[in-house]
Amino acid sequence: MGIELNTIVEEVTELTRAHWQALAQRHGIFVTLRRSLRDGLPPCEGDAGTVRDALVRLMLDATDAMPEGGTLTIRTDSARRGDGKREAFVEIRDSAQKRDTDIATLGGVLQRQGGDLSVQALPGGGTTIRMAFAASGRAHRVLGMPAPMKILLIDDDIHILDSTQIVLELDGHDVATAGSGAEGVDAARKAAAAGAPFDVVITDLGMPGMDGHVVASAIKEALPATSVILMTGWGDSAGQGAADFVIGKPPKPEEINRLLARCGAARA
Numbered sequence: 001m002g003i004e005l006n007t008i009v010e011e012v013t014e015l016t017r018a019h020w021q022a023l024a025q026r027h028g029i030f031v032t033l034r035r036s037l038r039d040g041l042p043p044c045e046g047d048a049g050t051v052r053d054a055l056v057r058l059m060l061d062a063t064d065a066m067p068e069g070g071t072l073t074i075r076t077d078s079a080r081r082g083d084g085k086r087e088a089f090v091e092i093r094d095s096a097q098k099r100d101t102d103i104a105t106l107g108g109v110l111q112r113q114g115g116d117l118s119v120q121a122l123p124g125g126g127t128t129i130r131m132a133f134a135a136s137g138r139a140h141r142v143l144g145m146p147a148p149m150k151i152l153l154i155d156d157d158i159h160i161l162d163s164t165q166i167v168l169e170l171d172g173h174d175v176a177t178a179g180s181g182a183e184g185v186d187a188a189r190k191a192a193a194a195g196a197p198f199d200v201v202i203t204d205l206g207m208p209g210m211d212g213h214v215v216a217s218a219i220k221e222a223l224p225a226t227s228v229i230l231m232t233g234w235g236d237s238a239g240q241g242a243a244d245f246v247i248g249k250p251p252k253p254e255e256i257n258r259l260l261a262r263c264g265a266a267r268a
Helices: 005-015 017-026 048-064 104-111 158-170 181-193 212-222 253-267
Strands: 031-037 070-080 086-094 115-121 127-134 150-154 174-178 200-204 227-232 245-248
Touching (some): 005 017, 005 031, 005 048, 005 086, 017 048, 048 070, 048 086, 048 104, 048 253, 150 181, 158 174, 181 200, 200 212, 212 227, 227 253, 245 253
Parallel strands (some): 150 174, 150 200, 200 227
Antiparallel strands (some): 086 127
């Protein structure tokens, strides 16, 4: 499977526009996006879906690091590596004064695609994160992706709801959202009554009114064939309850894929 970086940047720019533009402006801040895409980039080896997920995460993180607004710059180009081989890369630069960047897990995922991830703090504030991929034909391992599913995502945090929906839709899933536990349970029941039940429900734990444990119990009681994944930032102390699986919050794309694959295997 090949990576066309310019195409991926175009797709991700539009898919994340609601976050870096509309959502930001709703809170009275403005993020300016600048793009510089090099024509004639060589295609690179790897899994395009994994690279899209990584770029979405980096763009959302960069926007969130600028709570008072700023400039987000995306640049693609190619270069020669130290060994003389050609590579293509995409850079994301923000103007945040302070940036707490945890890229260890993301870097490991990209390395398995034959890519490389690096971070550079800029003088005077701001961070540049680069994802680079060799244009050579070296071997790589493509991560297995679950088959497309119909998924209901429940969370009262609009930032998590928005970013997680984008990641899931990039992987081809049909995603509906709900902003509260009661709204989510109602949506799941209505979908089942219409003959189109959700394959998986992903619900936050800490929500007012009806928390994730109550949601999981209600879903499993009414729709036992629907898998439920509980999102929590509380770790193992939160307990699993009626849910089939538990995932950390904010959920990482590779962890979501792993659990969705297990949900699909359970249904099969």
